[in-house]
Amino acid sequence: MARAPTTSDVFNAIAEPRRRQIIELLTQHKQLAVGAIVLALGLPQPAVSKHLGVLREVGLVTVSKQGQSRVYEVQHEQLRSVYDWVKMFERHWDHQLDRIRARAEKRALEQKTQPDLPGTGVEPV
Amino acid sequence: MARAPTTSDVFNAIAEPRRRQIIELLTQHKQLAVGAIVLALGLPQPAVSKHLGVLREVGLVTVSKQGQSRVYEVQHEQLRSVYDWVKMFERHWDHQLDRIRARAEKRALEQKTQPDLPGTGVEPV
DNA sequence: GAATTATATTCCCATATGGGAATATGTCAA
DNA sequence: TTGACATATTCCCATATGGGAATATAATTC
Structure with missing residues (x-):
């Protein structure tokens, strides 16, 4: 086809x-x-x-x-057909964003705990 | 192209x-x-x-x-790109539905006011 | 009717499609 | 290694695309 x-x-x-x-x-x-x-x-x-x-x-x-x-x-x-279809997944990318935010916060926390450690010279994204 | x-x-x-x-x-x-x-x-x-x-x-x-x-x-x-795009028009089809509902109610009201008038034999949709 | 304006339709072509059929690649197990 | 399994890739083809160019259709004005 x-x-x-x-x-x-x-x-x-x-x-x-x-x-x-x-x-x-x-x-x-x-x-x-x-x-x-x-x-x-x-x-x-x-x-x-x-x-x-x-x-x-x-x-x-x-x-x-x-x-x-x-x-x-x-x-x-x-x-509406398109809207209804994508809307099905709304909560999923919300959750995803939550996870991303959680990771970012965790990272920030670690930064505070042990700041400026000389490392590989490669910065985390 | x-x-x-x-x-x-x-x-x-x-x-x-x-x-x-x-x-x-x-x-x-x-x-x-x-x-x-x-x-x-x-x-x-x-x-x-x-x-x-x-x-x-x-x-x-x-x-x-x-x-x-x-x-x-x-x-x-x-x-999200798709969602954001369709969502732009959400209120528009809401309004449209409102208009449809309003028309339906108006029609219902007219039905009550002058019921069963012999007409063309063609029923309104 | 003829000229003008607004829109639709037709024909052209390079490009991509989704699936069929066959094959290649990759991974495990003996 | 050989074989079995899981997945990806390649080649095929009928079909459609979006825009270019030209033309057809329709409505308006003179």
């Missing part, structure tokens, strides 16, 4: 940095025409249209015609 | 469902040898090894040799 299409789900769609930028932009401005996005990102118009197409296919944005321009809007709910 | 490699960052690495499964598995069991993952996922061993390779390259897992098997472990901190 080949790599899953970018349009297959939200995870694949947001893997592309430019598409994340577009989502951020649309979050700030609520609504934007394609031209505005082109200006903001400095990408060629066809590239932007294609990215918007991907985002549309996974439901991350919606369009509405407005004169001769098309106005895009984010649908943030679609990001 | 072509699509960014799966190893280019965490976003690309976790776009693949099997790799997310591996992360979930390693979260449950703290440590697992490749063989155990192969059994759990029912994937061919080379496929698993390759997925682990991608996860290793982006720092999402670490290995340690243990006899003739290699034991993998998740490094959840690497998921």
Whole structure:
């Protein structure tokens, strides 16, 4: 099998940095025409249209015609699947940080106990 | 330019469902040898090894040799970049849900006010 | 209708994919 | 050493990518 299409789900769609930028932009401005996005990102118009197409296919944005321009809007709910997935692991990196902090404190304590011992000349990280 | 490699960052690495499964598995069991993952996922061993390779390259897992098997472990901190990014939009889908709820309540109220009016025969969604 | 503006679509290509199949590497045991 | 086991690597291929370039479509104005 080949790599899953970018349009297959939200995870694949947001893997592309430019598409994340577009989502951020649309979050700030609520609504934007394609031209505005082109200006903001400095990408060629066809590239932007294609990215918007991907985002549309996974439901991350919606369009509405407005004169001769098309106005895009984010649908943030679609990001919940990603959010829910990563959130599963929140407490794990908290614990990890705790461990790191604990080690740092222990190290600091040892520093106080026996300070400035001439050693290998290699400083601990 | 072509699509960014799966190893280019965490976003690309976790776009693949099997790799997310591996992360979930390693979260449950703290440590697992490749063989155990192969059994759990029912994937061919080379496929698993390759997925682990991608996860290793982006720092999402670490290995340690243990006899003739290699034991993998998740490094959840690497998921923070993803978490931080989606979390930016948390309040937005909350608001969206509020709006949906508000609309539902408004609709319910209207139902009570003028119930069972003979209409078009088309029920509102 | 013709010209202009805004956006989408098509065709191109270098690059990567995930899994299949086969093989290489590494580690233990006898 | 030889063999058995665990894992990684290599080669293969159909499929998709993101952007470049050019073109098609659609709406507006003259």
